[in-house]
Amino acid sequence: MSDELNSKIEATIAVLHQAAREFTQVVFASSLGAEDMVLTDLIARHRPDISVFSLDTGRLPKETYDLIQEVEQRYAIPLQVYFPDSALVEEYVAQHGINGFYDSVENRKGCCYVRKVEPLRRALKGADAWITGMRRDQAVTRGTLEVSSFDADNGLQKFNPLLDWSHNDVWAYIRQHDVPYNKLHDQFYPSLGCAPCTRSITPGEDIRAGRWWWENPESKECGLHVQSATGQSPVALRVSVEGNVGSEAHDVSRNQNPANKECGLHVRSTSLKASRERIIEIAANTKQEVSA
Numbered sequence: 001m002s003d004e005l006n007s008k009i010e011a012t013i014a015v016l017h018q019a020a021r022e023f024t025q026v027v028f029a030s031s032l033g034a035e036d037m038v039l040t041d042l043i044a045r046h047r048p049d050i051s052v053f054s055l056d057t058g059r060l061p062k063e064t065y066d067l068i069q070e071v072e073q074r075y076a077i078p079l080q081v082y083f084p085d086s087a088l089v090e091e092y093v094a095q096h097g098i099n100g101f102y103d104s105v106e107n108r109k110g111c112c113y114v115r116k117v118e119p120l121r122r123a124l125k126g127a128d129a130w131i132t133g134m135r136r137d138q139a140v141t142r143g144t145l146e147v148s149s150f151d152a153d154n155g156l157q158k159f160n161p162l163l164d165w166s167h168n169d170v171w172a173y174i175r176q177h178d179v180p181y182n183k184l185h186d187q188f189y190p191s192l193g194c195a196p197c198t199r200s201i202t203p204g205e206d207i208r209a210g211r212w213w214w215e216n217p218e219s220k221e222c223g224l225h226v227q228s229a230t231g232q233s234p235v236a237l238r239v240s241v242e243g244n245v246g247s248e249a250h251d252v253s254r255n256q257n258p259a260n261k262e263c264g265l266h267v268r269s270t271s272l273k274a275s276r277e278r279i280i281e282i283a284a285n286t287k288q289e290v291s292a
């Protein structure tokens, strides 16, 4: 392992200890993506007082469940899994159908809200700091991120200890330490989410092309992918030459997903009551669109 990567590892460990030292209740929101597996491994090895949680939306691919089990068997630290509120899921499905998220962007966001956002709010409740696996070079909008800053949306401190890691750093660490990872990464799934909303990509495709692929590309545009001289985004070029495309660290640890291609995990804090109101609002909007 290079000296540069060793330095990054040491810096990351220092940030984790700093967070645990300076805050009373620190949580790590693991998406089980490649970056978050690195952080899981570091937390398990160095034992800062940080609890780890993940969200089970109820629609995850088999490989993600396999990874959850592998993590539980491999590491001595507990992985707490949060599930959606069953009443909210039932309400959503009753209104929109079991696969209603395919019908409109609003329906999709509503589903993400019920299955991801509301459980995240519960998971963060009581914490005064959280850890994410975001990296600076994942998106141009992350260039101004800081390793530690106050997350006003969620009302707690946010640490991004992998901010200066590259994609190659992440995978070098995973290989070197035999860290478990989602086997879908070996099948060109760079960005992992729920099974019905994620497909593999082909060389040259944008790294985000596999997420909510049925949505209009214009509606999904978020301005994150700067075009290179060849017309391909830098990320797409990377995918074309690497067998393993890694993870874009899906949503529990991201807050840079503007426009439609976001799951809504990092929107303003919303109560359970408000989330129910949100479902009703989405249903009303959908009816208006249909009748228009």
Ligand code: SF4
Binding pocket: 057, 059, 101, 108, 109, 111, 112, 113, 115, 116, 193, 194, 196, 197, 263
């Ligand atoms: S990714 Fe798809 S299935 Fe998962 S919560 Fe969002 S809309 Fe629902």
